[in-house]
Amino acid sequence: MFNMSSTIFFMSLITGTLISISSTSWIGMWMGLEMNLLSFIPLMNKNKTPYENESAMKYFLVQAIASIMFLLAILLASMMDFDYYTYINYILSSALLMKMGAAPFHFWFPGVMEGLDWMNCLILMTWQKIAPFALLSYKLFMNNFFMTIIILCVTVGAVGGLNQSSIRKIMAYSSISHLGWMISAMMISNYYWIMYFFIYSLMNMAVIYLFKSQSLFHLSQIYFNKNSSIVKFSIFISMLSLGGLPPFLGFLPKWMIIQNMMATQYAIIILIMVMTTLLTLYFYLRIMMNAFTFMGNELMWQTSSNKTNILILLISISILGIPMLMILPLN
Template identity: 40%
Template sequence: MNPYVLVILLSSLGLGTTLTFASSHWLLAWMGLEINTLAITPLMAQQHHPRAVEATTKYFLTQATAAAMILFASTTNAWMTGEWNINDLSHPIASTMVIIALALKIGLAPVHFWLPEVLQGLDLLTGLILSTWQKLAPFALIIQVAPTIDPILLTSLGLLSTLAGGWGGLNQTQLRKILAYSSIAHMGWMIIILQFAPQLTLLALGTYILMTSTAFLSLKLSSATKISTLSAMWSKNPTLASTTALALLSLGGLPPLTGFMPKWLMLQELTTQELPLTATIMALAALLSLYFYLRLCYAMTLTISPSTINTTVPWRTQNTQSTLTLALSTTMALGLLPITPAILSLVT
């Protein structure tokens, strides 16, 4: 892609997200979301491959549906209450439609079916943008409208998402689909705690972005897109294989890695709010996700290519990709647990 066009598209991505962050009017927030969608569409289709075009079409139709629902809900709220302000979403029909539309935007269950298929058709860097940056603007709106949403609806969305993300990833062999189901499960954790402690939602979103960035950049460096190609990683680059395995375990929420911090604090908060059954279901759903992370770690570190898995060993050419971003994100994705009190004091 032409570098000037790339700069314009990335700038538009930043503009759309910033516009949604700064808006207090529903029409302005809707415009920011639309700019975001239109800016990432050419990035998704840049490979000119049928899978990429199919993924781009699915993504565009899904996001257009969600945007239309948001516009309809905000218009309904303005018709009923006379207010376009985001914080004045008082009509129950409008608030329910908005949360369903935003759930469709970020891929929450039960409207998550588009996310694995879309992510599978993209290259890893575009998939990274879709899994991290594209969730910021809808999340800003969700946090603002959360006080007006029925708590039972939020809890149902969170539980469904963690269970769907765990069950859906069990039988997958494509790494991008596994990371998509991982995203669905993590979104469920963030939504369920939002009504009790919004600062924990922000903390979980930040750690999720760090861990997912590490996973995507590691897979990009090793040119791996399915489980069978992971077995060659250890012989090619043992250090990368070790850090990638630890990053995946951090995504699963194992101590003493960074991913344990938000899950620990969220389960503690749910117990404090006298919701032990919900906390138990969430913890058991996390075990489902942990299983497919362990599958990836097993393929990377405990198998020797090509003895145990039928795969073509790639050439061991010198990799010229920059690894500074990967090094920084890996360090933070693995080692932030000891400074949990300092991080909590920043977000609260």
């Protein structure tokens, strides 16, 4: 159903991000972030449930604290001597990392995700990260601070998702893990970050469309879900691609980052990142393996033709990575 207020807030959300990434002053960037925040909160709270109210309140408080830190860093930069500039950069970077939900500022992120519907989860995991990342790119260079952030993101994202039964929380920890990879990609070049973010968003859309269409929120729903095998197979392929398993599409940006990080002598960091990615693959597989073990008594491959076409499209997006991986070494 067409909702005028939601449309206005959605347009305002997009405008806020565009103002942030196109502004030439830090105050203009801050204004864009605030506009983006104040547009997203009504979208979060559209169904008026207690869970959404709680998520909106958590999100607002955390983003307000991050905005105060951001403004403080801007003011200090104009007042302090050049000697303190490194510390001011750390404050500004911490504020932006808190806004995007990167570890160790991630504690709000799974709790907020748990109270939202799937469409808002998708916005929070993808669009809401564009402006903080664009602003962070101005201050991003490989030092001990950002190396620690990358290691914390991939570790927290892998370990946090192991013991979860809520799919939304699993997706939240998955997003935290991907943030570590995206920060690494941005350190190499903005091109790699754009490519990684685009493929990550595509994989997220595929997975969240499947969860939303089947009304899946907890692991137990997938185990005993009476949907056709093609639905479960689509989720399985999309989740493996999101986890970065070769030869699916999600492996392509990770492979490029591994190659470039190895070429720039950051072997220890990339080793930690690859090892933690194996843990994230474990909890992706945990979502699906039990679902396949309960398939014996179900109807096989029977669903409406319209939905079948969409599911096959989602599978083909992930499998698209196979020919791309074959072409890549020739470049």
